[in-house]
Amino acid sequence: MKGTRQARVILVHWKRFTGIELDVFSSLKNFCDSYPDYSYHTLSNYLxxxxxxxxNDQIRIERKPVLTKLERPDLPTNLFWDIKYAAINWQQSYRIVIERVLTRGDEKDLGIIIAFYGKEKIIGTLKNEIGYLPELIIDKVCKYFRLTKNQLKCYTKTQSQQKHWI
Known part of the structure; x- marks a missing residue:
């Protein structure tokens, strides 16, 4: 977009120092303040x-854009047919999003939520929050995330419910 500026960081690769190979600075000015041998104006013009x-023989300095977390995952709207898609709070509604993708999504959708929420969050939600998943989905989830059925809340909850004896 014209007129907007993307946030960047300064990566400094030290060629001669052992132990410290890479430093990250929030700005070129901060780097030059920390290492006065390097001229801010010269480096800024060059970069x-x-x-x-x-x-040079001692250092390599480059600007890199800062990667920001997505505001929302790029999931198909048909997974949320009963919810106003534009109004979903993706951070607060993580449990229902994860549940929907596991039960109705495909491999691509699963990859999207793993990238968005992280594997740890999904596994924690499976273990502690999701109360029901179909048996076939439980098997797939266990295989994919290398879990046992007994680790999942939905499985232990189902096992603890008394079945009708007839």
Whole structure:
């Protein structure tokens, strides 16, 4: 977008120091304040005009964009047919989103929620929050995330419910 500026960081690769190979600075100014041997104006001009890293026998300096977390996962709207898709609070409604993708989504959708929420969050939700999943989905989830059925709340909850004896 024209007129907007993406946040960037400064990556500094030290060629001669052992132990410290890479430093990250929030700005070129902060780097130059920490290492006064390097001129802010010289480096800034070099990095902005040449659009390539500055490099000498001691150091390599480059600007990199900051990756930000997505506001929402790019999931098909038909997974949420009964909910107003535009109004979903993706952070608060994580349990229902995870449950829907597991029961109605495909492999691609699963990859999307893993990238969005993280594997740990999904596994924690499966273990502690999701109260029901079909047996076939339980088997798939256990295989995919390398869990046992007894680790899942939906399985232990089903096992603890008394079945009708007839």
């Amino acid at each position: 902005s005009k040449k659009k390539q890293p500055f490099e």
